[in-house]
Amino acid sequence: MKAVGYQKSLPIEAADSLVDFEIAKPEPKGRDIRVAVKAISANPVDYKVRKRAAPTDGGYKILGFDAAGVVDAVGPDVSLFKPGDEVFYAGSILRQGTNSEFHLVDERIVGNKPASLSFAQAAALPLTSITAWELLFDRLGAVPGKSLDPRTLLITGGAGGVGSILIQLARRLTGLTVVATATRPESAKWCRDLGAHAVIDHSQPMKEQIEKLKLPPVGLVASLTFTDQHYKSIADFIAPQGKFGLIDDPAEFNVAAFKGKAVSIHWESMFTRSSFQTPDMIAQHHLLNDVADLIDKGVLRTTLDQTFGTINAANLKRAHALLESGKSRGKIVLEGW
Numbered sequence: 001m002k003a004v005g006y007q008k009s010l011p012i013e014a015a016d017s018l019v020d021f022e023i024a025k026p027e028p029k030g031r032d033i034r035v036a037v038k039a040i041s042a043n044p045v046d047y048k049v050r051k052r053a054a055p056t057d058g059g060y061k062i063l064g065f066d067a068a069g070v071v072d073a074v075g076p077d078v079s080l081f082k083p084g085d086e087v088f089y090a091g092s093i094l095r096q097g098t099n100s101e102f103h104l105v106d107e108r109i110v111g112n113k114p115a116s117l118s119f120a121q122a123a124a125l126p127l128t129s130i131t132a133w134e135l136l137f138d139r140l141g142a143v144p145g146k147s148l149d150p151r152t153l154l155i156t157g158g159a160g161g162v163g164s165i166l167i168q169l170a171r172r173l174t175g176l177t178v179v180a181t182a183t184r185p186e187s188a189k190w191c192r193d194l195g196a197h198a199v200i201d202h203s204q205p206m207k208e209q210i211e212k213l214k215l216p217p218v219g220l221v222a223s224l225t226f227t228d229q230h231y232k233s234i235a236d237f238i239a240p241q242g243k244f245g246l247i248d249d250p251a252e253f254n255v256a257a258f259k260g261k262a263v264s265i266h267w268e269s270m271f272t273r274s275s276f277q278t279p280d281m282i283a284q285h286h287l288l289n290d291v292a293d294l295i296d297k298g299v300l301r302t303t304l305d306q307t308f309g310t311i312n313a314a315n316l317k318r319a320h321a322l323l324e325s326g327k328s329r330g331k332i333v334l335e336g337w
Helices: 044-052 120-122 126-137 163-171 185-194 206-213 227-237 253-262 270-278 284-294 312-326
Strands: 002-006 019-022 032-042 067-076 086-090 102-106 110-112 154-156 177-181 198-200 218-223 241-246 263-268 304-307 329-333
Touching: 019 102, 019 263, 032 086, 032 120, 032 312, 044 312, 067 102, 067 120, 067 126, 086 120, 086 284, 110 284, 120 304, 120 329, 126 163, 126 241, 126 284, 154 163, 154 227, 163 177, 163 185, 177 206, 185 198, 198 206, 206 227, 206 241, 218 227, 227 241, 253 304, 270 284, 270 304
Parallel strands: 154 177, 154 218, 177 198, 218 241, 241 263, 304 329
Antiparallel strands: 002 019, 032 067, 032 102, 032 329, 067 086, 086 110
């Protein structure tokens, strides 16, 4: 089967940073399903892994987590899916990735593809939807339901992949006031179109902008990017006893900045359940099915922004380069072989 991967951690502009190659089709065992991959999307975790994790056995590391496709075969212990089912999912960080024609994934982290979406539209959603959902409801403890919540949720980096679905979840499924941050006019418009009540510029002092909005106190913060640059200023205006959640890898982060206000700190990683085979691992199956249902009901929409053509090394290198530039918006998808 065709696949895209690498043997050495190299800058994306290097000729061999990502290459096309052939590899044997994997066989499903246990609770694994084998998916014929129809579309994939690129995420920042792809280039982060590429930069720091080189294969040690001389083989190829296949990247990619988001995928939408058709179940091709199932392991002997599979009960949730059968061949022919259309699915979408974000795989495990401990296994080979989705940038291959066929891919093995544990059924417990797979959902039924939204019927109303194409494979490309569906592939944009899994990793960011799981991250946003877990961050909002499991980590920050937002209350589902449209009754008024007397707090503001601040989302830094609202136009990115996670921000694009988090804005929708918070606006459509809670009573929170939603404020996103963005630096470019087109990104600010993107956030407003997704449902943000207001957008501020995180390249300028945020406290003054928040105060001018005269909104409910910022009780929840979803720090999605450049946490090391923003957390001290956020600590200055977050409400006492608030909650601060983050998903990135800040070079510097001193939790003492939040001590005086008794603000709790929450890390989110959507790979935790699959990496540690937690007893509630199947929650991600249910979560993705809920997202699919909300999509099909018109409550949520895909966050696909750009399609970069077929799945090959050249197009994936373009996607990695754009993600590394920090100027991407929504999700980048590749489709077909």
